[in-house]
Amino acid sequence: MSDRARRAIEECRTIAHMSEEPGSTTRRFLTSPVHQVHQHVRSRMESLGMSVHVDAAGNLRGLWKPSGESNRRFILGSHIDTVPDAGAFDGVLGVVLALDVVASARRLELPLSLEVIAFSEEEGVRFGFPFIGSRAVAGRFDAAMLGLKDSDGITIRQAIENFGLDPGKLEDAAADEHAVGFLEIHIEQGPVLEAEGLNVAAVTSIVGQTRLDLELIGHANHAGTTPMHLRRDALAAAAEWITKVEALATKTEGLVATVGKLKAQPNAGNVIPGLVELSLDVRHVHDSARRAAVDDIVEHAQAIATRRGLALDWSKKMDEPSVPMDERLTAFMTDAIEGAGFPAKSMPSGAGHDAMIMAGRMPTEMLFLRSPGGLSHHPDEAVREEDVEAALQVGEKFLQRLAAEIR
CATH class of the missing domain: 3.40.630.10 (Zn peptidases)
Known part of the structure; x- marks a missing residue:
């Protein structure tokens, strides 16, 4: 060589x-x-x-x-x-x-x-x-x-x-x-x-890139005394949404979607998480496919939050064609x-x-x-x-x- x-x-x-x-x-x-x-x-x-x-x-x-x-x-x-x-x-x-x-x-x-x-x-x-x-x-x-x-x-x-x-x-x-x-x-x-x-x-x-920051806002409470059906668990909602992101990306040829950052609060083993901050990174060579996927992913986040009694807040950090x-x-x-x-x-x-x-x-x-x-x-x-x-x-x-x- x-x-x-x-x-x-x-x-x-x-x-x-x-x-x-x-x-x-x-x-x-x-x-x-x-x-x-x-x-x-x-x-x-x-x-x-x-x-x-x-x-x-x-x-x-x-x-x-x-x-x-x-x-x-x-x-x-x-x-x-x-x-x-x-x-x-x-x-x-x-x-x-x-x-x-x-x-x-x-x-x-x-x-x-x-x-x-x-x-x-x-x-x-x-x-x-x-x-x-x-x-x-x-x-x-x-x-x-x-x-x-x-x-x-x-x-x-x-x-x-x-x-x-x-x-x-x-x-x-x-x-x-x-x-x-x-x-x-x-x-x-x-x-x-x-x-x-x-x-x-x-x-x-x-490829074009879209990056979002999201917050799922629930309610922190005692892990031992709060029944499952009365919880507003932000981390459980995040887990459901993350698997949905993976499933949606897998169905679209050439699309990649990543939740690479997650921060739960108060982050204690015996407390139901009341707030989770997440990132989303979506990429595709065709801008129309990427933007449609982002809209779909955000809609699913909102649906999950609503069903679980949580609030959703999100902001766009990058949208490069x-x-x-x-x-x-x-x-x-x-x-x-x-x-x-x-x-x-x-x-x-x-x-x-x-x-x-x-x-x-x-x-x-x-x-x-x-x-x-x-x-x-x-x-x-x-x-x-x-x-x-x-x-x-x-x-x-x-x-x-x-x-x-x-x-």
């Missing part, structure tokens, strides 16, 4: 140690270890002859311009923040491989300027507000969000200032008007490629996969990515590589050397085709 694939994996594992928590990988938006990541990636960028700066959203950006090239540029990148106790490859691998692709472009003397962006934030962990980095680059950052606070009461504005940046210059982070497109290389974070025995795939679209990738770039990517000697495969992404934000600004495409075990957002997240090498070969072919088309 190639040395460059092995080096890329080792580099991701090195960056994984740049963490808020010793012994695990947790790196939230503009926390202290981000300085370490910037220092490391900046060194790589400068070694490639790239000009480097950090924009007001904390995105680290490197630009390589071949001799005599015009202002046109193509952007590559991914994010460097993580979920708590993360793996080493989600996001970061896309940055490392983007720099390796720049090295290939230099060797091949491609007549195209390349910008690599290490996005500061994608996961939404620190402020409950995802895609801070790519929103700024896409010119879609809402200044009203600067007042959002993390668990320590620090606002986004303060976090930017504490990092040594000026939130008043966020508009300057918008992508250059001469940018002709964006590519994000990313692990699949799912089991499809492994199940089909494939290395890589071109991404056709990113499905985002198609650029058809021309997707075709280039499919050709590149075949040109590199791999079976052509295209598929939607079930996870959200910076690419879904960038697609609102410019033609955008993604390249997936296999996730062993379909595992991600977990310390055991991994990649295979042969898949990393495949992604690099495909990336080279893709850029060669792109450069030839826009010359």
